[in-house]
Amino acid sequence: QHLLAFARRQPLNPQVCRVDRVIAESEALLRRAVGEVLPLKLSLGSGTRTALIDSGQFEAALLNLVVNARDASPPGGTIVVESGPETLAKTRGELKPGAYLRVAVCDEGAGMDAATIARAFEPFFTTKASGKGTGLGLSQVYGFVRQSGGEVEIASKPGKGTTVSMLLPASHEGAILQDAPVAAPAPRPGVEVLLAEDDSEVGDLVEAMLTELGHHVRRAGDADEALSVARAHPELGLLVTDVMMPGDKSGVDLASILSAERPDLPILLSSGYTGQELAQARATPWPLLRKPYALDALIRAIDQAFEARRMH
Numbered sequence: 282q283h284l285l286a287f288a289r290r291q292p293l294n295p296q297v298c299r300v301d302r303v304i305a306e307s308e309a310l311l312r313r314a315v316g317e318v319l320p321l322k323l324s325l326g327s328g329t330r331t332a333l334i335d336s337g338q339f340e341a342a343l344l345n346l347v348v349n350a351r352d353a354s355p356p357g358g359t360i361v362v363e364s365g366p367e368t369l370a371k372t373r374g375e376l377k378p379g380a381y382l383r384v385a386v387c388d389e390g391a392g393m394d395a396a397t398i399a400r401a402f403e404p405f406f407t408t409k410a411s412g413k414g415t416g417l418g419l420s421q422v423y424g425f426v427r428q429s430g431g432e433v434e435i436a437s438k439p440g441k442g443t444t445v446s447m448l449l450p451a452s453h454e455g456a457i458l459q460d461a462p463v464a465a466p467a468p469r470p471g472v473e474v475l476l477a478e479d480d481s482e483v484g485d486l487v488e489a490m491l492t493e494l495g496h497h498v499r500r501a502g503d504a505d506e507a508l509s510v511a512r513a514h515p516e517l518g519l520l521v522t523d524v525m526m527p528g529d530k531s532g533v534d535l536a537s538i539l540s541a542e543r544p545d546l547p548i549l550l551s552s553g554y555t556g557q558e559l560a561q562a563r564a565t566p567w568p569l570l571r572k573p574y575a576l577d578a579l580i581r582a583i584d585q586a587f588e589a590r591r592m593h
């Protein structure tokens with residue numbers, strides 16, 4: 282049975298994926314699995330939001346959930362695959378507060394009692410007749426979601442149907458960080474950061490995030506000001522610069538000048554623009570954060586800035 286292969290714990294190959302696109306691309310496969318007797322509806326609300334996931338494993342998980350829903354459903358019972366954003370304001374279970382994408386499969390089937398829910402994720406736990414189920418479907422779902430930094434939730438009552446939700450950490454538009462680690466990196470000790478940003482509101486926000494991470498921030502509104510701050514403060518340990526700034530030097534120019542003067546300085550570019558400026562920024566050796574970004578993307582990007590410095 283091919284589902285079995287999915288259950289083996291495979292190394293994940295996470296990529297930034299548009300979750301709704303992956304679901305839409307799986308639609309034919311899911312319909313084939315469900316058959317013609319049961320209506321399958323997609324209700325996709327994640328838009329262009331992305332998550333850092335292994336799309337093959339995600340598709341396998343979705344298929345496992347849909348097959349479970351099919352097996353539990355009475356004739357004509359509707360199965361719905363839905364997705365949408367969800368913000369956790371507080372810690373929930375293993376999940377930190379933050380932005381998540383919920384991908385759920387709902388059915389109107391037999392439901393599960395508490396004892397079944399409690400054991401459902403166990404490998405080889407099945408209530409199906411021998412030869413019908415191997416009990417590995419939900420354990421694959423669980424393994425995939427947990428390895429992706431998320432959590433699986435089951436809402437079910439006997440006779441009332443079942444909803445199994447995968448909560449996956451949303452990756453922030455911005456992060457062009459395809460190879461970013463799934464696990465949160467270890468916190469970095471505070472450093473002196475030079476933040477070059479001409480938009481004072483954006484600057485305030487980024488300064489607040491950097492401060493929250495334990496860094497001390499000096500601000501500059503353009504490249505020339507940033508250069509004089511940098512030259513006056515040899516203790517600076519990181520430059521975070523906007524790419525587009527007023528004056529005759531861009532953030533990339535600033536980064537080039539400073540890295541020539543101080544080859545050890547970690548540098549992080551950020552940009553809200555698309556197009557030419559972005560292409561230019563991408564051609565540099567420095568990591569680029571796309572604005573707007575959130576704290577976890579910033580943490581990863583800072584790590585990349587330190588990594589990039591170590592490599593040359």
Ligand SMILES: Nc1ncnc2c1ncn2[C@@H]1O[C@H](COP(=O)(O)OP(=O)(O)OP(=O)(O)O)[C@@H](O)[C@H]1O
Pocket residue numbers: 284345349350353388390391392393397401402406407408409413414415416417418419420443
């Ligand atoms: N949508 C659902 N409705 C009712 N019960 C469910 C549902 N999903 C899972 N279960 C229960 O959880 C058990 C474990 O599910 P799991 O997908 O891990 O294994 P399986 O479906 O029995 O076998 P396999 O997926 O390997 O073919 C099922 O046997 C069933 O009792």
Ligand SMILES: [Mg+2]
Pocket residue numbers: 345348349414417418419
């Ligand atoms: Mg199953």
